[in-house]
Amino acid sequence: MPQAIKMDLGDHAPCDPAFPPKAIAHITADRDATTEAPQDLVPFARLQNFFTHGGKGLAPHILWDPFTGAFAQFLPATSRSKALEDAPGGTRTNRAGEVVLQIEALFFPHCRADGRVCAGLTDTPCKGWSELNAWVRSWGVPDTWPMGRPTDFVSARSPDVWSSRGGWYAHAHVPENNHIDPGSWPAFAREQPGEPGGGPADRTEFEPFPSPSFFQAGRKSPIIAAMHHRLVAEDCDRYRSSSNIAVWGAGDARSYTAWQKKLGYSGSAANGTPGKASWDRLRVPNV
Structure with missing residues (x-):
């Protein structure tokens, strides 16, 4: 993410392009507070340090401070992170998508920052949300909540929906997990003309993804x-030839593999067959 502090933890591993692209909304929930007893927000630097040291095994892709608009990125978008419980032999929650982008908002209910107490994430200024939403969108994740935009701390999980539909999921929606966060999340930001990932100008200027078949x-x-x-x-x-450039062949597959690797994909995710996330980033002119 261009706006983020880069703190790459290494330990990269591919996602599974057989599933649609997803983003997962979390909150750090690092303190217990109440209406009667609010607590000060934990400093961004402390969480950043946690995810680069003792919390490496729980790190998301992005830590977002909705009060200041600061971001830290711990893994590239093309790698899985480890922010979800992932049972052996289960749905491979951290990998089940062309991308599975884990976003942790620095927040807990009834936190206090700059003298203001916020009961829900949407009570914060949500600074940086439009940039974060645009970055996630640029990886092919659609602006939709297949299981509903979270409005409370309740769980609703459907492995079938999870496996078949791309979009944003609350931590409370993910199979094999028992968390009920984030409780709320901001509405999708208005797309701007020419914005990477599908603003109005993109839909006319660039060729939409045709489908793998x-x-x-x-x-x-x-x-x-x-x-x-x-x-x-x-x-x-x-x-190896400049003839028949309008016909799909082995040269196209080799060249597309090179593009996928340039984006950071590897293994079966760099097999030369276009997927929506990599296609959208190639920005093929509309014909």
């Missing part, structure tokens, strides 16, 4: 030719 040997389309030119422009040219 579109990219079959022998498929002829001007979309493939436009993709060819973008891959060359991104220094991912692994073609």
Whole structure:
């Protein structure tokens, strides 16, 4: 994330592109406070230090301070993080998506900051939310809550919805987990023209993702030719011929693999078949 302090923990591992892209909303919930006994917000630096030391095994991708708009990033978007419980042999919660972006908001109910007590996350200034929402969107995560935008500390989990639908999920929605956060979350930010990830200008200027089945040997389309030119422009040219550039073939798969690796994908996630997240970032001109 461009706005974030980068504190890469290493220990990267791929996500599973067989599932749709997701983002998970958490709060740090690092203190117990009440209406009668609010407590001061824990400093951002303290949580940042926790996730780079004793809490490495629980670190999300992004720590967000909704009071100041500060961000820290601990893992690249293309790697899984370890912010969710993930039972052996289960749904691989931390990996079940082209990306599974874990976002931890620095917040607990009835926290006090700058003399103001906030009962819910949406009572905070939510500074930086539009930038965070745009970054998540740029990775192909749609602006939708498949199980409903959280409005209270209640759980509602459906493994079938989780496996089949992309979008934002509360920690309270994730299978194999028993947390009930975040309690609330800000409304999606208005998309701006030209914003990476699908603002109004993107929908007309750039070619929408056709679907993985579109990219079959022998498929002829001007979309493939436009993709060819973008891959060359991104220094991912692994073609052995400049003929038939509108026909999908082995050179396209090799070149697209180079693009996926440039984005940080590896293993089966860099197999040369376009996925929505990597396609959106390639920004193929609309034909």
